[in-house]
Amino acid sequence: MKVFYGLYADAESAQRAVDSLNATCAELKFDEKQIVIVSGEPHEGYDFADSQLTSLPYRWAVLGAAIGGTSGYLLTTLTQKAYPIVTGGMPITPPWTNGIIIYELTMLGAILMTLIVLLRGARLPNFKGVITDPEIWMGKILVGVSEPPEGSLPGLEKCLLDAGAMQIKEFVGDSRLPPR
Amino acid sequence: MSHKWGLVVDLDRCTGCEACVVACHAENNVPTAGADQAARGRTMQWIRVERTWEGDFPNPKVRFQPVLCQQCDNAPCEPVCPTYASYHTPEGLNAQVYNRCIGTRFCANACPYTVRSFNFFDPKWEMPLQLQLNPDVSVRSVGVMEKCTFCTQRIKAAEIGAEAEKRELKDGEFTTACAQSCASKALIFGDLNNPDSEVARLASSNRSTKLLGELGTKPNVTYLERGTWQDAKNS
Amino acid sequence: MQKTAEQIEKDLLRPIFTSSAKYKIAVALAACLTLSGVCAFGYQLYNGIGVWGINSPVFWAFDITNFVFWIGISHAGTLISAILRLCNATWRRPVTRCAEAITVFSILIGGLVPLCHIGRPWLAYWMIPYPSERGIWPNFRSPLAWDFFAISTYLTGSTTFLYLPTIPDFAAVRDASKGLRKRIYRVLALGWQGTPRQWQRLEIAMHIMAIAIVPVAVSVHTIVSWDFSMTLVPMWHSTIFGPYFVIGAIFSGIAALILAMAMLRHFLHLEEYLKPLHFNNLGKLLLTMSLLWFYFTFAERLTTWYGNTPSEMDVFWQTIRLHFAPMFWTMVVCNFVIPMPLLAIKRFRTITGTAIASCTIIVGMWIERFLIIVPALDHKFLQYAWGSYKPTWVEDTLMASSFGMMALLYLLFSKFVPMISIWEMKVGLQPHGGGIITTRPAMVKPHGLVLEGPLPTDVPE
Numbered sequence: 001m002k003v004f005y006g007l008y009a010d011a012e013s014a015q016r017a018v019d020s021l022n023a024t025c026a027e028l029k030f031d032e033k034q035i036v037i038v039s040g041e042p043h044e045g046y047d048f049a050d051s052q053l054t055s056l057p058y059r060w061a062v063l064g065a066a067i068g069g070t071s072g073y074l075l076t077t078l079t080q081k082a083y084p085i086v087t088g089g090m091p092i093t094p095p096w097t098n099g100i101i102i103y104e105l106t107m108l109g110a111i112l113m114t115l116i117v118l119l120r121g122a123r124l125p126n127f128k129g130v131i132t133d134p135e136i137w138m139g140k141i142l143v144g145v146s147e148p149p150e151g152s153l154p155g156l157e158k159c160l161l162d163a164g165a166m167q168i169k170e171f172v173g174d175s176r177l178p179p180r
Numbered sequence: 181m182s183h184k185w186g187l188v189v190d191l192d193r194c195t196g197c198e199a200c201v202v203a204c205h206a207e208n209n210v211p212t213a214g215a216d217q218a219a220r221g222r223t224m225q226w227i228r229v230e231r232t233w234e235g236d237f238p239n240p241k242v243r244f245q246p247v248l249c250q251q252c253d254n255a256p257c258e259p260v261c262p263t264y265a266s267y268h269t270p271e272g273l274n275a276q277v278y279n280r281c282i283g284t285r286f287c288a289n290a291c292p293y294t295v296r297s298f299n300f301f302d303p304k305w306e307m308p309l310q311l312q313l314n315p316d317v318s319v320r321s322v323g324v325m326e327k328c329t330f331c332t333q334r335i336k337a338a339e340i341g342a343e344a345e346k347r348e349l350k351d352g353e354f355t356t357a358c359a360q361s362c363a364s365k366a367l368i369f370g371d372l373n374n375p376d377s378e379v380a381r382l383a384s385s386n387r388s389t390k391l392l393g394e395l396g397t398k399p400n401v402t403y404l405e406r407g408t409w410q411d412a413k414n415s
Numbered sequence: 416m417q418k419t420a421e422q423i424e425k426d427l428l429r430p431i432f433t434s435s436a437k438y439k440i441a442v443a444l445a446a447c448l449t450l451s452g453v454c455a456f457g458y459q460l461y462n463g464i465g466v467w468g469i470n471s472p473v474f475w476a477f478d479i480t481n482f483v484f485w486i487g488i489s490h491a492g493t494l495i496s497a498i499l500r501l502c503n504a505t506w507r508r509p510v511t512r513c514a515e516a517i518t519v520f521s522i523l524i525g526g527l528v529p530l531c532h533i534g535r536p537w538l539a540y541w542m543i544p545y546p547s548e549r550g551i552w553p554n555f556r557s558p559l560a561w562d563f564f565a566i567s568t569y570l571t572g573s574t575t576f577l578y579l580p581t582i583p584d585f586a587a588v589r590d591a592s593k594g595l596r597k598r599i600y601r602v603l604a605l606g607w608q609g610t611p612r613q614w615q616r617l618e619i620a621m622h623i624m625a626i627a628i629v630p631v632a633v634s635v636h637t638i639v640s641w642d643f644s645m646t647l648v649p650m651w652h653s654t655i656f657g658p659y660f661v662i663g664a665i666f667s668g669i670a671a672l673i674l675a676m677a678m679l680r681h682f683l684h685l686e687e688y689l690k691p692l693h694f695n696n697l698g699k700l701l702l703t704m705s706l707l708w709f710y711f712t713f714a715e716r717l718t719t720w721y722g723n724t725p726s727e728m729d730v731f732w733q734t735i736r737l738h739f740a741p742m743f744w745t746m747v748v749c750n751f752v753i754p755m756p757l758l759a760i761k762r763f764r765t766i767t768g769t770a771i772a773s774c775t776i777i778v779g780m781w782i783e784r785f786l787i788i789v790p791a792l793d794h795k796f797l798q799y800a801w802g803s804y805k806p807t808w809v810e811d812t813l814m815a816s817s818f819g820m821m822a823l824l825y826l827l828f829s830k831f832v833p834m835i836s837i838w839e840m841k842v843g844l845q846p847h848g849g850g851i852i853t854t855r856p857a858m859v860k861p862h863g864l865v866l867e868g869p870l871p872t873d874v875p876e
Contacts, residue, residue, distance in 0.1 A: 011845075040420070040587070041841040042614035049611045057619045061627070075544060076555045083552065086268040087258035089398070090556055097259075097556045100638065104564040107631045111572045111624065118579065118620035122613040125605035132590050136609060139420025139841060221470030221802045230799040247797065256647050262559035263541050264552065280551065282541055283464070283534015284559055285474035289792060290646040294472045294800035298534065300465030322463040323534025392796055395647055 002172050003036055004156055005144020006165030007135050011043040013164035014141040018048040020159050021145065028152040028159075030145055038131055038142040048143075060117045061110045068109020072102035131171050140166065183339075183349070184272040184400070185330050186372035187359070188382040189246055191405035193366035196244035198229050200358035200367060207331060207357035209313050209320075211303030224297035226328040227358050246367070248358070249274060249295045249328035250391060250399030257287035257296065265325070271335075272372075272400055276327055283323035292392050296327045330369070331356040351377040372400065418687065420841045424587065427833045427840070430683050431588055434830060437682065445823035452816020455809050456531055464534050466809045473792045473804040478532035479642070480784045481814055484667070485525030485821075486566070486639050487660070487780065491668030492518030492573060493632035494700075497625040506696055508839045509688045512832070513679060514672050515577040520824040521671075522570045524817050529562070531813070558642045565631075565638040572628045579620055582607045583838045636664045643787065649726040650719060650791045659711040666704035666750075667780040670773035673697050675825065677770040679834055688835050691766055698769040701776070702758035709751050712783075726796050733790040738803075742782050749779025 008014040014037070021035050043049045076098040084092045119125070133142055143163075148156055157168055204210060204226050213223045227248035234241045251274045258266045258274065265280035266287050288296040302322040305313065313319065316333040320326050338354040351370050359367040370379030382388070387404040418426075459466050469476050495514040499507035530539045541551050542563045553560045585604035589597055607613065640660035643651040673694060680689040716735075719727050734743040754772035757763045794801050828834075 037611055038609045039611075039614070040583070040609055041838045041845075042618055043611075043845070044618075049614065054615065054619060057616065057623060061623045079544070079552060080555065083550075085264055085554075086270075087261070087264070087266070087554065087556060088252075088256060088268070089254035090259050094556060097561070100561045100634075101555050101564050103634065104561070104568045104631075107627055107634075108568040108571060110627050111568070111575055111631075114620050114623045114627070115575050115579075118616050119605075121616040122607075124582075124607065124613075126608075127601065127606045130606050130608050132586075132608070134590060137420075137424050137587050137590060137837075139844075217465070220468075221473070222465070223471070228799075230797070232799075247799070259554070259556040260558060260645065262553055262557040262563075264554045280541075281534070282538045284529075284532075285469075285534070286557070286559060286642070286646075288471070288474045289648065292647050292796045294795055294797060297471065298474065299463075300467075300469075301463040321535075322465075325534075395796075397647075 001129055001131075001146060002148070002170065003131050003144050003146045004148045004153060004170050005036065005131075005133075005142050005168070006160035006163070007133065007140040007142055007167045007169070008164060009140060009166055011046045011049075011141060014039075014043075014143050015046050015048055017143040017160055017163035017165065020163050021143070021156075024155065024159055028155045029149045030147075030152060034146050034148075036131060036142070036144050036146050038133070038136055040136045040139060043141070057114065057117050057121065061114045064113020064116075065106045065110035067113070069102050069106035071109070072105030073098070075105070076101050133169065133171070135167070144171075182270060182373065183371045184373040185251070185335065186272070186370065186379050186383060186400040186402065187248070187251075187330065187356070188368040188379050188388075188402045188404060190366045190368070190382070191243070191245060191403055192387075193364045194229070194244045194246060195364050195366075196229055196231060196242070197363060199361040199363060200227050200246060201225055201229060203357040203361035204328070206312065207314055207317070208329070209303075209317050210297070210326075211299070211305070217300070222298075222300055224299075224326070226295075226297065226326070228295075245391075245403070246358070247293060247295060247391070248401065249330075250293055250397065250401045251328075251330060253398035253400065254396055256290045256292065256395075256397060260286045260290045262286070273330055273332060273335075274327075275332070276325060276329065278318060278320050278324050278326065281324045283325065285325065287325060292395055292397065296325055299324050299326065351379075418840075418844070420844060423837060423840045423844075424591075426685070426687065427835050427837045428588060428591055430829060431831065431833065432592070438826070438830070442823065442826050445819050445826055448816050448819025449823050450816075452813050452819065455812040455816065459531075459809055459813075460536065464532075466807060468804055468806045468810060470802060470804070472795055472800055472802045473789055475532075475792065476785075476789050476804050477806050477810040477814055478528060479788055480781065481817055482525055482528040482532070483639055483660070483784045483787075484781050485521045485528065485817065486636060487664035487667045487784070488671045489518045489521040489525060489569070489573070489668065490632055490636065490661070490664040491521075491672040492516070492576070493628055494665050494668060495672060495697075496576065497628045497632075500621070500625045501629075505843060506693060508843050509685075509835045510672070510676065510693055510697070511839065512577070512581070512836045513675055513834055515573065516825060516828050516832075516834075517668070517671055517675055518573045519570070519577050520821055520828070522566065522573060523824070524820055526566050526570060528817070529559075558638065558645050561638045562642065565635045569628075569631050569635045572624070572631050576621075576624045576628055579617060579624065580836055580839070581832055582617070583609065584833045584836065587837055588833070633661055636661045643791075648791050648795055649724070650730040651787075653715060655711060655715050655718075659715065662704060662707045662711055663780060663783065666701070666708050667777060669697055669701045669704060670776040670780070673701065673769050673773040674777070677766055677773075679829065680766070683829065683834065685835065688840070694766045694769045695761075695764050698758050698764040698772070701754065701769065701772065705751055705754050705758065705776070712747075726794075729794045729798075730791050733794055734786055739786055739790050743786055746779045746782040746786060749775040750783065 006017060008017060018037065022032060025032055037048055077093050080093045136142055145156055160168055208226060210224055210226055227246055230245045230247055232243045255268065255274045258268055262284060263280045263282055265277045267275055269275050285298055288298060299320050299322050334354050334356065338349055342349045351374055356369045359369040368379050368382055370377040372380050372383060374380060382404060383402040385404060387406060388402045389405065390399050391403060492515040495507055496511045530536055533539060542553055544553055582604055585600050586607040589600035589604050592600060637657040640656040644653055644656040646652060676689050679685055719731050733739050753775045757768045757772040789804050793803060
């Protein structure tokens with residue numbers, strides 16, 4: 001996997017770079033999806049840092065909670081009804097005490113679903129196609145293009161430098177394409 | 181007709197001899213704690229005789245009260261056991277299933293009467309005492325809770341015998357070890373559901389009271405007492 | 416002086432790559448203490464639980480005191496990380512990971528105690544609902560079954576809550592190291608890269624976790640308190656126990672956090688990150704909790720005294736005037752009398768002041784748990800069955816070893832994981848300071864537009 005990229009000192013210039021790459025992608029014959037952005041911290045409020053469908057994990061969490069709650073209900077009520085054992089004059093299926101177990105399993109369902117959705121959404125674990133640059137951890141933002149087509153490198157370099165890149169580099173790594 | 185086992189303790193008859201305690205130990209393989217463990221508060225008495233007194237020798241006013249598992253209908257020890265080792269049988273007994281007990285001791289804390297005994301160590305009987313163990317009763321191991329079962333082995337044996345002979349159980353046909361050994365007949369055991377039984381008659385007497393009845397545990401052990409020192413002296 | 420991202424990276428990764436002799440000695444001591452506990456437990460398994468001091472009627476003593484104590488300490492992380500995160504209190508950033516680590520380890524230790532205190536510990540797995548041909552099944556009406564589910568959920572949640580924001584930091588360590596260390600951290604980082612999608616998903620996940628973990632934490636300690644209040648034991652059967660224990664837990668949790676932070680600051684030279692401001696703010700929270708603790712203790716005891724029920728008053732006087740009075744009044748001094756001036760007066764609310772207050776509070780809160788359990792069990796309804804309790808060396812060793820285990824786990828954690836969240840510190844350097852992500856579909860502009868400046872965010876400065 002080859003990535004041709006520039007390092008930017010702040011989010012403003014990184015945004016400019018992303019925008020100009022988007023503008024020239026048709027001309028330089030690469031796809032929007034090949035644009036790679038990597039940073040050592042989240043940059044909220046910038047266009048490049050946002051993507052659609054931000055309400056989806058919340059809905060999945062609610063679904064996870066529903067699954068957890070249902071399994072809690074089935075676990076307690078069905079088993080208590082199947083083997084009714086009298087204890088202390090209490091009802092066989094007391095809703096209040098079963099409710100505690102149902103509540104805990106509801107929360108567990110929400111937590112586990114959130115974890116699963118995060119791992120899937122962030123495409124983790126992923127051990128191939130990891131681009132890194134030591135400068136990322138020093139606060140720089142990496143903006144570039146993966147698998148740039150032949151002959152586009154000078155054009156890309158101009159694009160990236162115009163936006164304010166501090167350095168231009170090339171990264172050669174594992175064969176898989178990086179995650180978007 | 182299903183049974184509901186109950187016990188009546190006549191406090192006006194109890195002399196405090198503790199024969200019931202000894203009989204219970206013998207019948208149910210209850211280990212003796214020993215002087216050292218007893219000093220640390222670990223006596224294992226399924227039935228104990230509580231003494232309260234006023235005044236000094238030679239004329240103290242003494243009152244004896246045998247306290248055993250009350251086999252409560254609303255037993256506070258039953259819902260708290262996490263493994264169902266303590267549950268209520270259809271015949272009104274509070275059963276303790278030794279094999280299920282993992283020793284959380286929650287039931288013993290929940291019991292307001294403190295009638296549950298815990299096996300802090302593996303019980304040992306020195307030779308030749310283990311020869312007198314009752315084969316009808318299992319010996320408990322370390323970490324297991326135990327308590328009075330109304331001699332459930334005797335109940336079961338009698339029920340099985342009556343069923344084999346295709347007849348109803350008669351009142352007085354069998355009894356618990358403590359009631360059997362009581363010289364002054366202060367302990368009466370029987371079927372509360374049988375209107376002709378001694379225990380049903382006594383339990384409805386005007387002398388009857390329940391220990392800590394205000395807690396709502398609905399015990400199946402009824403205490404009979406007139407409640408004055410004078411009566412105890414005169415009777 | 417404002418730090419740069421590069422400086423933050425260097426400072427916070429330093430403990431991972433270097434360790435002093437003092438550190439190694441500390442780890443050795445903690446390991447010895449832990450080992451002594453393991454040996455004591457082995458002795459207990461071999462001889463029977465009678466080697467403890469428990470008896471009839473005091474069937475629970477040091478064991479459950481330590482259980483409630485450690486589960487209580489675990490509320491540090493939840494409050495700091497989750498609630499402050501939801502409130503956008505940006506000062507929480509350097510503090511979150513230390514707090515979350517305390518949470519996970521103290522739940523671990525607190526969860527181990529019930530496994531060790533039961534009479535037949537090798538059967539503890541019967542608490543898990545699994546299909547058994549022997550008919551073993553847990554009783555869901557029992558507070559101990561609720562404990563099992565609550566603590567499992569809380570442990571899973573807290574571990575997730577600790578691990579997720581650590582992934583980018585594991586990636587930082589991965590990229591800064593070589594050889595075996597690099598391989599290990601590669602696995603731990605799960606191949607984290609730092610694309611915008613990943614960052615956004617991570618922040619959303621943390622937001623959901625923060626919302627989810629707070630009710631779980633409240634429920635966990637409430638359920639632990641219900642181990643007591645669901646019985647009829649005098650002075651246990653009180654409706655106040657739920658909130659009382661939760662407040663007590665947050666109280667002891669913040670105290671433990673302040674102590675941990677003070678030690679980290681000193682030994683890892685994090686003076687630039689854990690500033691007097693943090694101790695000041697946590698000190699104010701601790702003050703609030705101290706006042707709340709006093710309020711709940713007073714309310715509980717006033718209602719008991721006023722009601723004047725004989726069985727309850729027997730227990731009441733034990734703690735106020737009789738056998739347990741020295742412990743009770745020590746507890747009041749430790750939890751209220753000493754911390755109040757140290758935390759209320761701004762001049763004393765320094766790092767040293769809050770650390771001293773935290774020490775006394777931790778002692779006081781342990782005593783409080785002990786005084787809830789033992790005097791009530793000592794003096795139940797029937798006077799003939801009253802008893803007394805004295806711990807044995809096995810219980811003392813197990814308790815000391817629980818502290819040793821906590822120290823060991825925490826020390827090891829500080830060696831292998833950056834104790835301060837590096838990426839969150841860097842977010843703090845950003846012009847608008849960053850904040851938690853909220854769903855703003857309306858604010859997302861289509862690709863291709865060149866922005867004039869940063870998008871206005873919902874987050875106040």
